[in-house]
Amino acid sequence: MxxxxxxxxxxxxxxxxxxxxxxxxxxxxxxxxxxxxxxxxTAKPTMLERRGIPHHLIDVADPGEEFSVARFRxxxxxxxxxSTASVxxxxxxxxxxFRALVDPLSFAPTDPDxxxxxxxxxxxxxxEELLHFDPSARTIVDLANQRRVVRAVEIYRLTGETPSSxxxxxxxxxxxxxxxxxxxxxxxxxxxxALEERVDLRLARMRASGLIDEVRSLSPVIGRNARNAVxxxxxxxxxxxxxxxxxxxxxxxxxxxxxxRKQRTWFQRDPRIRWIPWFDDxxxxxxxILEAFD
RNA sequence: GGUCAGGUAGCUCAGUCGGUAGAGCGCCGGUCUGAAAAACCGGAGGUCGACGGAUCGACGCCGUCCCUGACCA
Numbered sequence: 001m002x003x004x005x006x007x008x009x010x011x012x013x014x015x016x017x018x019x020x021x022x023x024x025x026x027x028x029x030x031x032x033x034x035x036x037x038x039x040x041x042t043a044k045p046t047m048l049e050r051r052g053i054p055h056h057l058i059d060v061a062d063p064g065e066e067f068s069v070a071r072f073r074x075x076x077x078x079x080x081x082x083s084t085a086s087v088x089x090x091x092x093x094x095x096x097x098f099r100a101l102v103d104p105l106s107f108a109p110t111d112p113d114x115x116x117x118x119x120x121x122x123x124x125x126x127x128e129e130l131l132h133f134d135p136s137a138r139t140i141v142d143l144a145n146q147r148r149v150v151r152a153v154e155i156y157r158l159t160g161e162t163p164s165s166x167x168x169x170x171x172x173x174x175x176x177x178x179x180x181x182x183x184x185x186x187x188x189x190x191x192x193x194a195l196e197e198r199v200d201l202r203l204a205r206m207r208a209s210g211l212i213d214e215v216r217s218l219s220p221v222i223g224r225n226a227r228n229a230v231x232x233x234x235x236x237x238x239x240x241x242x243x244x245x246x247x248x249x250x251x252x253x254x255x256x257x258x259x260x261r262k263q264r265t266w267f268q269r270d271p272r273i274r275w276i277p278w279f280d281d282x283x284x285x286x287x288x289i290l291e292a293f294d
Numbered sequence: 295g296g297u298c299a300g301g302u303a304g305c306u307c308a309g310u311c312g313g314u315a316g317a318g319c320g321c322c323g324g325u326c327u328g329a330a331a332a333a334c335c336g337g338a339g340g341u342c343g344a345c346g347g348a349u350c351g352a353c354g355c356c357g358u359c360c361c362u363g364a365c366c367a
Contacts, residue, residue, distance in 0.1 A: 096327080147332080265324070
């Protein structure tokens with residue numbers, strides 16, 4: 001089963017209670033909780049909060065690494081295959097990571113050298129190359145998005161596959177139709193308008209718990225991906241003297257709310273998620289979620 | 295009280311020689327297959343401090359007033 005929704009929706013606590021109820025184990029689908037040491041700012045559940053429930057896909061990479069979705073999928077599938085848990089509870093707010101885990105997404109290979117070569121290439125030239133080997137790529141790839149164009153050309157040079165050929169496969173069609181590879185039932189939770197104050201409150205708690213020190217100690221080793229995490233990027237900016245810590249937290253608050261909206265638009269189009277009405281009381285929330293899973 | 299600078303989108307500010315306004319951020323919405331808490335796309339929003347004046351025409355010129363900041367008394 002899956003428990004999804006935007007950040008600060010109380011998923012963590014609820015998922016632990018669900019796991020206790022079903023004797024299950026938790027698989028996190030969170031793009032930033034994968035990094036070791038990024039604890040406070042990612043709202044990673046502490047050992048105490050986990051209450052003995054096994055949590056997977058958390059702390060599986062160093063903050064200096066670039067832990068891609070493809071790696072996330074590979075590792076997640078491995079761990080799922082090995083798992084002996086009677087019930088698996090998938091929870092988190094990273095939509096693509098969720099789909100990578102349960103849906104038939106097949107990631108084409110990558111090559112760091114080729115990648116950096118393409119990234120250094122004039123974007124018009126890349127678009128020209130792309131449209132040359134696949135004229136109808138225009139309708140599939142966002143040509144204004146440099147990263148997408150680079151990736152499409154990279155895949156072509158590495159495998160000969162074009163955006164059209166990849167989009168035309170049966171699995172690609174299944175992905176579009178939300179046909180899962182691993183069956184599940186999913187429930188969505190969303191505090192709606194109450195989310196803003198939950199975010200403000202949570203950030204204040206993070207600050208009180210030492211988020212600034214956490215970021216400071218991570219700053220020498222944090223990598224390109226991890227440093228983009230909301231809360232971290234703003235405080236890193238403050239640490240390098242750009243802005244005050246107060247300002248950093250104000251920005252972190254708006255960016256967290258922005259993130260929540262993006263997470264919503266991602267999950268909202270997934271027809272498999274059943275959204276339940278929000279209850280502020282955790283007990284009531286759990287009860288409604290259990291009903292929904294019945 | 296005086297001098298100077300300034301009052302333009304929610305915020306910070308652009309606006310060439312007068313032809314009724316733009317950007318970044320925010321806000322709203324969308325896309326999404328190896329950076330996804332990323333990257334990208336679209337949209338809404340302004341009686342240009344107020345009132346008067348000269349002009350075919352003013353955010354822009356002239357006058358008065360209001361507000362803000364700095365400095366001088």
